[in-house]
Amino acid sequence: MVLVKNKYNGKIIEEINETTIKESEETLNNSIKAFKKISKIPKYKISELLIEISEKITRNSEELATIISQESGKPLKYSRKEVKRASFTIMSSGEEAKQIRGETIPLDVEPRGEGRFAYFIRVPIGPVFSITPFNDPLNLVAHKVGPAIAAGNSIINKPSSLTPLSSLKLEKIFEETDLPEYSFQNVISEGNSDVTKFFLNSDKIKKISFTGGVETGEKIIKIGGLKKYSMELGSNSPVIIFKDSNWKDSIDSIVEAAFESQGQNCIHAQRILVEENIFDEFTENLIKYTEKLKIGDPLDENTDIGPMISEIEAKRIEEWVNEAKSMGGEIIIGGRRKENIYYPTIMKNVPKEARVWKYEAFGPVTLVIPFQNINEAIDIANDVPYGLQAGVFASNIDTIMKMIDLLEFGTVLINDTSDFRIDTMPFGGMKKSGLGREGIRFAIEEMTEIKLAIFRK
Numbered sequence: 001m002v003l004v005k006n007k008y009n010g011k012i013i014e015e016i017n018e019t020t021i022k023e024s025e026e027t028l029n030n031s032i033k034a035f036k037k038i039s040k041i042p043k044y045k046i047s048e049l050l051i052e053i054s055e056k057i058t059r060n061s062e063e064l065a066t067i068i069s070q071e072s073g074k075p076l077k078y079s080r081k082e083v084k085r086a087s088f089t090i091m092s093s094g095e096e097a098k099q100i101r102g103e104t105i106p107l108d109v110e111p112r113g114e115g116r117f118a119y120f121i122r123v124p125i126g127p128v129f130s131i132t133p134f135n136d137p138l139n140l141v142a143h144k145v146g147p148a149i150a151a152g153n154s155i156i157n158k159p160s161s162l163t164p165l166s167s168l169k170l171e172k173i174f175e176e177t178d179l180p181e182y183s184f185q186n187v188i189s190e191g192n193s194d195v196t197k198f199f200l201n202s203d204k205i206k207k208i209s210f211t212g213g214v215e216t217g218e219k220i221i222k223i224g225g226l227k228k229y230s231m232e233l234g235s236n237s238p239v240i241i242f243k244d245s246n247w248k249d250s251i252d253s254i255v256e257a258a259f260e261s262q263g264q265n266c267i268h269a270q271r272i273l274v275e276e277n278i279f280d281e282f283t284e285n286l287i288k289y290t291e292k293l294k295i296g297d298p299l300d301e302n303t304d305i306g307p308m309i310s311e312i313e314a315k316r317i318e319e320w321v322n323e324a325k326s327m328g329g330e331i332i333i334g335g336r337r338k339e340n341i342y343y344p345t346i347m348k349n350v351p352k353e354a355r356v357w358k359y360e361a362f363g364p365v366t367l368v369i370p371f372q373n374i375n376e377a378i379d380i381a382n383d384v385p386y387g388l389q390a391g392v393f394a395s396n397i398d399t400i401m402k403m404i405d406l407l408e409f410g411t412v413l414i415n416d417t418s419d420f421r422i423d424t425m426p427f428g429g430m431k432k433s434g435l436g437r438e439g440i441r442f443a444i445e446e447m448t449e450i451k452l453a454i455f456r457k
Contacts, residue, residue, distance in 0.1 A: 002161045002188055007073035007307045007340065008297050016164060019187040024198045027156055030182035031127045032204060034154040037180035039124045043097045046150060049177050050094030056173045057087040064138060064169060069298040071163040072137055073307040073340075074261050076299055086142040086170075089423045092440045093146030100151065100444060107454070117455045122448035124152035125228065126206030129199040131220070133212050134309050135264040135362075137163035141170055143423065144209045145184050147443035153207070156185050158196060162309055164188055200224040207447055211266075213360075214385075214432050230436040230446045232428060234266050234360040235388030237418035238381040240371075240403070241282060243275040245393035245415065248285065255289040257391070257419035258366040259344045262308050267389045267418050270360070271367050273377050279370040283348070286368065287333050290344050308363060311340040317363035321345055324354035334364070358384060374399055382408045387430030391418040410437075 002016045019027070038046075057064065061083045068079035102121040107113030130144035141157055148155040159167035167186050174184045189195035199205055200223045209230045210220055217231045239254060241247050247254070257269040274282045298306035308314045318337045324347060325331060334345030345365045350357050356365055371377040381390055390409040393416075394400050404412050410429035413420055421427060428437035436446050 002164065002190075004071055004163070004165055006070045007309060008070075008299075013070055014165060016168075016188050018189055018193075019195050021194060021198060024187060024195050027182075027185050027187055028127070028199065028202060028204060031154040031156050031185060034180045034182040035124070035127050035152075038149065038154055038183050039152040041152070041180075043100065046152065047094040047097045049179050050090055050097060050146065050149060052177055053173055054087045054091035054094065056176065057083065057090060057170075060169070060173065061087070064166065066299070067165050067169060068138055068163075069306070071165050072134055073298050073309060074135075075303040075306050076301060077303075078261055079298070082136055082139050085423055086139040089139060089142040089440065090146045092424050093142075093150040093444075096147070096440045096444055097150035099441070100448065102450070105452070115457045117457070118452060120450045120452040122151075122445070123451050125447050125449050126153060127204060128153050128155040128207045128209060128447060129202075129205045130155060130157045130209040131196070131212065132157060132159050132167065134160035134163040135261060135266075137166040138170060139423070140211050141167045143211075143438055143443065145170070145174075147440055148209075148447050149179070149183060150440070151444045151447045153447055154180075154183050154185075156187060156199060156205075158187050158189060158199070161188065161190050197223055209443075209446075217434075228446070230438065230443065231434045232266065232388075232438060233386075233432060233434040234362070235386045235418075235429060235433050236270050236358070236360050236384040237267050237386075237389050237391070237409075238271045238273055239269045239391040239417050240273045240377050240381060240393065241275060241278070242374075242377075242392075242394040242396070242399060243278045244395045244399075246395070247278075247282065247393045250393065250415070250417070251285050251289050254417055255286065255293070257417035258346075259290070259293060259305060259364050260419065262305060262342070263364040263366070264309060264313075264362050265419060266360070266362075267421065268362075269366055269391065269418050271357070271369055271381075273369050273371050273380055275377075276370045276372050279368070283332070283346075283368050286346060290333055290346060293344055295341060295343065305341075305344060305364065307340045308342055309340075313363065314340045314342045317342050317345075317361065317365060320354070320356040320361060320363075321347065321365060324350045324356045327351050327354050329354060329356075332368075352383065360386065374402060378403070378406045382406075385432045388433040389413065389418040389420075389429070391416050391420075
């Protein structure tokens with residue numbers, strides 16, 4: 001039995017039975033049957049159905065936002081934003097369903113190819129199994145389900161057992177359309193369970209899409225074996241501030257990038273690198289804007305910071321901050337916990353050996369770090385195992401181009417924070433930040449196979 005709790009007051013919202021192995025077998029068989037049907041539906045019809053689902057999400061937006069805030073602790077204003085994004089993600093999937101195409105391939109590039117003509121098309125890959133996290137419990141599900149359906153696949157999703165209600169509500173919305181029955185199904189299970197292993201081990205699952213931590217991602221590949229994978233595995237994102245930039249106009253967005261959704265965001269600004277000449281002035285402004293954040297009930301319209309997903313996670317962040325402090329780091333604001341609420345925390349003078357410097361904190365903590373020149377900024381920014389997104393504030397074009405060239409990140413944002421994503425853009429990272437790319441068109445490509453046809457005259 002999974003007990004879904006309100007993360008602010010601890011009250012049980014809903015009790016859900018865990019999926020059994022027998023039910024998992026039935027779910028997989030149903031998914032295979034659904035795939036055989038959905039793969040034959042013309043793309044204009046798939047497009048219409050996904051756009052219909054997008055409209056239903058919008059009509060249920062307030063209910064969905066409330067569910068997200070209760071089960072995840074995300075403040076209501078950010079939950080509403082997530083619902084809008086989920087609706088857009090599904091709508092964009094519908095639009096991209098009509099744009100799946102191949103191309104001709106020249107074969108007369110060598111004598112053996114003379115007199116031959118070739119083209120390739122993209123075909124659905126087969127049943128998809130996805131695993132989604134707690135931090136965006138609706139939109140990150142939409143990022144798996146929308147492209148899978150658009151490509152002509154069925155999909156089974158395992159949402160986080162901490163936040164399954166958003167995904168279950170989305171499944172009901174899908175069921176209200178004329179899509180084949182069982183096109184999208186959820187299974188409810190704790191993380192490293194026999195149910196999860198059942199789907200990972202099955203050779204009938206043709207694709208695994210995962211969003212979560214690096215260690216879990218590595219375990220999934222070991223269990224799943226030779227399959228196709230897409231994985232978004234987190235980050236430790238820098239935002240780099242040069243003295244010639246208009247950073248004062250963006251200080252509120254920098255604070256939001258650091259603390260939105262309690263920092264439980266893979267592209268949140270965990271390290272803020274500031275040119276030495278403006279370090280003190282910038283830090284004072286950062287503190288001033290952070291002090292304005294309201295902490296409390298996520299269902300309160302004015303709340304900026306709600307509870308973390310669990311007290312265990314809040315205690316982990318507390319431990320990381322205290323470790324950094326014991327190693328010489330200085331807490332300049334925050335650094336305290338009340339149950340599963342961890343107050344927005346800014347630190348400086350944190351050594352590189354501290355976990356909060358090296359790894360993904362996934363909490364409301366950001367470090368301010370001075371640098372003397374562009375080369376030092378690049379070295380500091382790249383000195384982590386991850387490379388998802390980086391933000392750069394600068395006006396000098398040579399500086400900007402050098403940062404784009406040398407930062408080891410999948411996305412480099414200029415005069416913006418690391419915490420920006422449009423759901424159609426290619427999203428993914430370098431190093432340990434993952435495999436492949438999400439973003440609707442790119443996810444569809446990951447969920448299709450190329451089939452080549454060759455004609456001989």
